[in-house]
Amino acid sequence: MRRYFFGLLLIQLLIPTLSAQEWIVPADKKGKLSTFPFNDETRKAGEKLYSINCMSCHGTPGKANYLPLVPPPGDPATEKIQKNNDGEIFYKVSVGRGQMPSFRSVLTSNEIWNVVSFLRSFNTAYKQQVMPVITSSAYPGAVIGLLVSFNPADSTIILKASATSEKSSVPVADAEVKLLVKRTFGMLPVDEPQTTDKEGLATFRVPADLKGDTAGMVLVSARFTDEDVFGSAGKDTLLNAGQKVTPVSLVAQRAMWNNVRKAPVWIILAYGLGVLIAWGFILLVLMKLRDIYLVGEIVSSDKKE
């Protein structure tokens, strides 16, 4: 019996330990590095992204004013978080765990690196290591680029990947590419990731209900899935591939949250009728009081005569 209780106690003690265990990042992701060097510009961009996406839980770095959650989100300026290497931070932000959401589809790789850049500004001991320029074995010395265009005839977006060097430009074949469109919150994947053919071409089907701006324009971002090989070369292009959408203001129509002139009709009627009926009856009673007075006056003046 005692052993049983001891076991229970051990489990009780272990549960919090287990839940607070180290966040292990896969070995092959640990060494991931930014492809660009961090500078004031990246730090500034990172600060902006941090305040939108991270601050609500992690607070202002260095102030330790993060939310009192279990487990605590922690202050990114502290050693606990800073001792992660770049690849580990990148992985944790991308994938998320428990209450920490995944930012993979919200931020682009470059944006996550900008956030890392901002966080590193709180670490004076930090020295950045930049990923050596990718020179894929197949395309030595070439700059790999993506080009997208919209084909309205069959509602597809055609992507062309090519490796351009000083001398020539060759198509990038057999590379997995993905297409994302910018939405209000994050990037939305369009169609499945595709593999380029011999000409370096890939075709994405555009959903019929893809919403664009008032002119039908959408910001399309093309990227290689395997950034380690092809780099984070991406291409953001405005294409006329969406539906024309004229946004309706949330305060244009009658609504509960609107001002009183645009209140729902039923609530105006309910309130108005209620007030009218109640005060109508009150008026009726006041008239009766007047009648009482008049009866008194007439009768007493009759008596005097």
Added chain:
Amino acid sequence: MSGSQIKSEGYSERLETVSSDILRNVRFNKGFILWMGFLILALAACLFAYYIQLRKGLGVTGLRDVTSWGMYIANFVFFVATSLVGMLISSVLGLSGAQWVKPIARIAEIIAVAFAAVAGLVIISDMGRPDRLPYVFLFGRVQSPILWDVTVVTTYFFVSLLLWFLPVIPDLAIAKTRLNGRPGILIKVYELLSLKWIHHPKQYEILRQAMRVLLILIVPLAFAIHTVTSWLFAVTPRPGWDSSIFGPYFISGAFVSGTAAVIIAMYFFRVSYKLQKYLTEDHFEKIGRVLVLVSIVYLYFNLNEFMVPGYKLKSLDAIHLKELFAGEYAPLFWGVQLLGLVIPVILLLFRRFRKPFPMLIISIAVLAAAWLKRYIIVVPPQGHPFLPVQHVPVEWVIYKPTLIETAVTFASIILVLIIVTVLSKLFPILPIWELAEDESGSDIDKTDNN
């Protein structure tokens, strides 16, 4: 009943007895002046606290970001609740033909008028910028329960005032010739307010019609006033307020506190005005039964209000309920439920406790518990909002009423006492004409030694 010019036998003698018994109290005696002097001094002291609040802002209260509705709003809910008794006594019981409520109805109306009038002022004390009160009417949104509340409190106050005033008119006419030795101004006021009442049958008929309109109108109004007050909470997403039965829960609670207030008032008028002949033990016995009934209904709503969320235990509800049942608020919660509801119901089931004095004690306990219950409804749920309040000092999280807040709250209670005193002392406290018309006259002729 009233209205017939052919009065029953012995009417004029009864009228003389009743009017002399009741009008005896309409005078400025030493006790009245001392009592009013005390009340006005106390009010002035408490209003000084409000002056400080006005000058320095709501920071002098315990109200902060987390708990922004504290003692003031709890007090407001209590006032609205207590004022509902006017409707219960005069309308629900009166219209159902309960003759025994006749001498109590006016007391209930005085309570209703006083509490409804001050409820509006209590809301102003909770405003950081009371100078912006007109904005409620200028820019009020019909979608907000605040506008509904302001409207309905005003309307209810006005109707309660009429409901008190109408049956007073014939009494004023009776009294104005019998007020020898009182200040001339009082007689002038009586003359003016009696609206040339000459006991003409036509006048009685009109009065009866007007009363009937008011007695019916007050029922939906009273339901509206407290349902709308409950909406202030129920439409605000908070664990503990997120309830669909808040309207009836509030109304049933209102009947409890209002009935207790009427019993306390009845006791004091009976003793200090020597009205044992009119406010008999039988009246206490009957209103004691009413208190039992409304308390049991309230108990039922309490059960429902805590059982359903207690069964589902949504995470924040669970924190809230745990705090009430076993946490920080547990002594207050169980004290209120037991001393203010369960034990009074059990005691009042026995006839020996439905006597004036035991009922006074029980009613004081019930009324005090009713106030504290509003505090429990208003304050604890704000400690656990659905979205955490961030970046505030720790001392802002726990609400503690300050001395100034308490003094301002006392001011409102003193104001109620002043209104009750004025209405009960300067005007007949019991309906002379109705009591004189009462053919049975049984209680009046009997000598009651209690």
